[in-house]
Structures are given as structure tokens and as C-alpha cells.
Amino acid sequence: MTILTTSRLVLRPFDPADAEDLFAVFGNADAMRYWSTLPHASVAVTARMIEQSLAADPSQHAEFAIEHDGKVIGKVGLWQMPEIGYVLHPDYWRRGIATEAVQAVIAHGFEALGLTRITADVDPENTASLAMLKRLGFVVTGQAQNTIKIGGKWFDSIYLELAAPDR
Known part of the structure; x- marks a missing residue:
């Protein structure tokens, strides 16, 4: 059971008791926009997501609840390794x-999991996320149109990658 800590956060495995806090995130239209x-x-939908995460193959998923001041405020992780x-x-x-959360997971991915690269798939309209990933050293490797359909609407993707630091 891996727990990552930063100066302000505890990144830990999900617990079924996190359902209410996580529903505040996953039920929020602004949070879920991208x-x-x-x-x-x-x-109940959020509780099922937690159950699925807990049952996921650890060789393909390393997901964490983001806890700040004792409250779960989000989710971060690697799934379909190395995304x-x-x-x-x-x-x-x-x-x-x-x-802060993403940096901790990147370090975990490279150091503990031995990943050689970490990828990201970001909606082109999510400029804040794109800027953050670029600040962390991710580079754009491609883009595609109509990559995912959500609620009857197609969305595009920008693909990014961060190579493991030389050892």
C-alpha cells in the first residue's frame, strides 16, 4: 500500500469512506469539464469508481486520493501505464x-515503478493543464480530433510525454 506525501498533501489509496468527498469532485461539472x-x-456512482480502482491491476494502475488537511479533494495517478x-x-x-500531486506521482512512476516515460492525453481547451504539464517538462508528441465521445459530443486530444531523467 503506497502512500506518497508532499509538503501539503497525502496521496494514498482510495477508501470506500472517500465516496462523499470524491463525489463533491466527480459530481462537479466544472471539475469534470475535461x-x-x-x-x-x-x-453510488463514485463509490463504484472507488471499488473499480481498488480492484484494478496494480501493474496497470497506480491511483491515489489527494488528501489536503484531512479532506479528499481529488484524484491523481497513472492508469493504462504510463498515462x-x-x-x-x-x-x-x-x-x-x-x-504538487502530479510531481509526486511522476517521481513515484520513475523511481518506484521504473517507468521510462509518462504520457498525458489533454483536451486542447484545457489550457491550464497543458501549461502545467509543459512547466513540468512534458513535450507535445501529437494531436488528434474526435478521440473521445462524452455525452454525445466529440472531443479532441493533445498528446504529451515526459521521458525519465537520465540515471
Whole structure:
């Protein structure tokens, strides 16, 4: 059971008791604007997501609840190794929290999991996420149109990659 800590955050495995806190994120339309699903309609949907995460193959997934001051405020992790993803409640945007969480997962991916690269798939309209990833050293490797359909609408992708540092 891996737990990552930063100066302000605890990144830990999900717990079924996190459902209410995570529903505040996954049920929030602003938080979910660039996520790969529609906002969750109920706490039960979020609870199922937690169950699926806990049952996932650890060789393909390393997901963490983002805990700040004792409250779960988002999710960060690697799935379909080596793709990174994250979502944070809007009340915590623009505070460097996402950057802090992503940096911890990047370090974990390279150091503990031995990944040689980490990738990201970002909606071109998600300029804040694109800027953050570029600040962290990710480079654009491509783009594509109509890559995912959510709620009857097609969305595009920008693909990014971060190579492991030389050892």
C-alpha cells in the first residue's frame, strides 16, 4: 500500500469512506469539464469508481486520493501505464496543489515503478493543464480530433510525454 506525501498533501489509496468527498469532485461539472466521463449523478456512482480502482491491476494502475488537511479533494495517478491523469475540486485550483500531486506521482512512476516515460492525453481547451504539464517538462508528441465521445459530443486530444531523467 503506497502512500506518497508532499509538503501539503497525502496521496494514498482510495477508501470506500472517500465516496462523499470524491463525489463533491466527480459530481462537479466544472471539475469534470475535461474528464473522460460525464459528472457522476450520485454518490453510488463514485463509490463504484472507488471499488473499480481498488480492484484494478496494480501493474496497470497506480491511483491515489489527494488528501489536503484531512479532506479528499481529488484524484491523481497513472492508469493504462504510463498515462497520468488528475482531477481536483475547483475550490483548490490555482494553488499549486495539482502540480504538487502530479510531481509526486511522476517521481513515484520513475523511481518506484521504473517507468521510462509518462504520457498525458489533454483536451486542447484545457489550457491550464497543458501549461502545467509543459512547466513540468512534458513535450507535445501529437494531436488528434474526435478521440473521445462524452455525452454525445466529440472531443479532441493533445498528446504529451515526459521521458525519465537520465540515471
